[in-house]
Amino acid sequence: MALYQTAAGILDKLHRKEGAVKTLVYDSGYKNVRQLYALLCETLRFSPVLEDVITSAELLRGPKKLPLNLAKVLVYDLLFGKGLQCGGRWKATILAHRARLQAELAKLKVKKKVSSNQDLLTSMGGTTGGPALPRYVRVNTLKTSVSEVITYFTRKGYTYLGKARSIEEIGEFAQKRGKRFLQDLHIPDLLVFPSDTDFHKDSLYTAGHLILQDKASCLPALLLSPPVGAHVIDACAAPGNKTSHLAAILQNKGKVFAFDLDTKRLATMSTLLLRAGVTCQELANQDFLTINSSDPKYQKVHHILLDPSCSGSGMPDRMRTLDEEAESKQNERLEALSAFQSRALSHALSFPSVQNVVYSTCSVHQQENEDVVKNILEQHTDFRLVKALPSWPVRGLNTFPGSDCCLRASLSETLTNGFFVALFQRKNKDCKSSNTGKEQRVTDVKSTGIAPDEKQSSDSDDKSDTIHVPLKRKADHVENGKTKAKKPRKKKHKINKA
Numbered sequence: 001m002a003l004y005q006t007a008a009g010i011l012d013k014l015h016r017k018e019g020a021v022k023t024l025v026y027d028s029g030y031k032n033v034r035q036l037y038a039l040l041c042e043t044l045r046f047s048p049v050l051e052d053v054i055t056s057a058e059l060l061r062g063p064k065k066l067p068l069n070l071a072k073v074l075v076y077d078l079l080f081g082k083g084l085q086c087g088g089r090w091k092a093t094i095l096a097h098r099a100r101l102q103a104e105l106a107k108l109k110v111k112k113k114v115s116s117n118q119d120l121l122t123s124m125g126g127t128t129g130g131p132a133l134p135r136y137v138r139v140n141t142l143k144t145s146v147s148e149v150i151t152y153f154t155r156k157g158y159t160y161l162g163k164a165r166s167i168e169e170i171g172e173f174a175q176k177r178g179k180r181f182l183q184d185l186h187i188p189d190l191l192v193f194p195s196d197t198d199f200h201k202d203s204l205y206t207a208g209h210l211i212l213q214d215k216a217s218c219l220p221a222l223l224l225s226p227p228v229g230a231h232v233i234d235a236c237a238a239p240g241n242k243t244s245h246l247a248a249i250l251q252n253k254g255k256v257f258a259f260d261l262d263t264k265r266l267a268t269m270s271t272l273l274l275r276a277g278v279t280c281q282e283l284a285n286q287d288f289l290t291i292n293s294s295d296p297k298y299q300k301v302h303h304i305l306l307d308p309s310c311s312g313s314g315m316p317d318r319m320r321t322l323d324e325e326a327e328s329k330q331n332e333r334l335e336a337l338s339a340f341q342s343r344a345l346s347h348a349l350s351f352p353s354v355q356n357v358v359y360s361t362c363s364v365h366q367q368e369n370e371d372v373v374k375n376i377l378e379q380h381t382d383f384r385l386v387k388a389l390p391s392w393p394v395r396g397l398n399t400f401p402g403s404d405c406c407l408r409a410s411l412s413e414t415l416t417n418g419f420f421v422a423l424f425q426r427k428n429k430d431c432k433s434s435n436t437g438k439e440q441r442v443t444d445v446k447s448t449g450i451a452p453d454e455k456q457s458s459d460s461d462d463k464s465d466t467i468h469v470p471l472k473r474k475a476d477h478v479e480n481g482k483t484k485a486k487k488p489r490k491k492k493h494k495i496n497k498a
Ligand SMILES: C[S@@+](CC[C@H](N)C(=O)[O-])C[C@H]1O[C@@H](n2cnc3c(N)ncnc32)[C@H](O)[C@@H]1O
Pocket: 217, 235, 236, 237, 238, 239, 240, 241, 242, 243, 259, 260, 261, 262, 265, 286, 287, 288, 289, 307, 308, 309, 310
């Protein structure tokens, strides 16, 4: 029963906007995190169908008063999941209603003129009612390579369809079923599978060769692209997907100082990093705001990734409409989050040697995104924004000059979770890092497959087998609110892709 009680408790908390599903799952202390998370995601996805069936079957009418959210998780498993695995005293109630629940589900399908559960879900606007999120899989290059993984899946009967040419192609692909996959068009180490592909039992996944990570969440480490051997800070790191991505970019050479306040999340992170073969990390259960930026330990830190706590409003389970009271509570919460995010970003920019800082959130709210960036640019005039992945189709909201340097992501426009990224660069960067100049950029290409300046080329319509590595950094950037134009590129030099 613990599974269903815990899941129902989390649904209650979600309803009260007390956190995102993942956070609440980790915080619940329930042992089988994966089982609980899967049950919750599926119950949320089937929510409109479950509510309809439960109401029609009059399941909540009995004298015992079964709570709605508990009914939902139990009925989900009975009708769509693995069957009731436990259920305590409620199991008998649910089983007594089994025939009625099944009959109501059948009636609903007839009413909606569909035959499968999936079609019923689509017809009733399950999840967000938008396109399905593809199943993105990041290849952990610390343990394997993209070509090895492609070979592995083709041997398992999957068809490899090559590199995607557009987001639309990925969108059409994600709706289909079957054993097939693509390489992502923006992120070379990312493979794309149909939405319903499940990897939890796959041996490459369990051995840490594959990381199940949304595409948008791969952007911060990729945009930061520290060179191999660099010292990097991951300021709010747990559960560590971006840390392991950073370690892969660094090829486990150099150092990632990873901080997080939450002990439980750090413990999970430690396990995940071990599984991913990460060895260059130094984890600390510390408040990033209290880290002494002048400590000599951090004097070689030129790169910081800041992915602080946020409202999580870009995650599918949080995309809900709010009533007035909830909206006013949310505004208070957003103010507090935005204040914390600004402090953390300001602190990141205060590290004396830092040159590049990536700021990201999985929030869709301007207060946590553009407002934070604008505020910090005004305070730290020694930093500018660099245009992140220029050909990315969705840019920051037009709330200050240069806001289009930031990028946004969403399910409907980029087939990802809702996300925001801004890339800050110290204005004197070229002077400070001139000793690493050319070699460093070539190293960047080896580690990530994309040179920092060249991210736009690899995600544009470049379908050749080479990427072009410019010898000098010439990204658009913003200084004191004005966009400085890119100078034309003079020389290019080609490197064969891995
Ligand atoms: C959005 S999550 C980070 C996700 C992580 N970057 C990843 O990719 O797996 C935000 C994290 O910030 C942590 N956090 C919040 N306030 C913090 C602080 N002052 N110092 C360090 N970590 C903090 C939270 O515990 C939470 O784990």
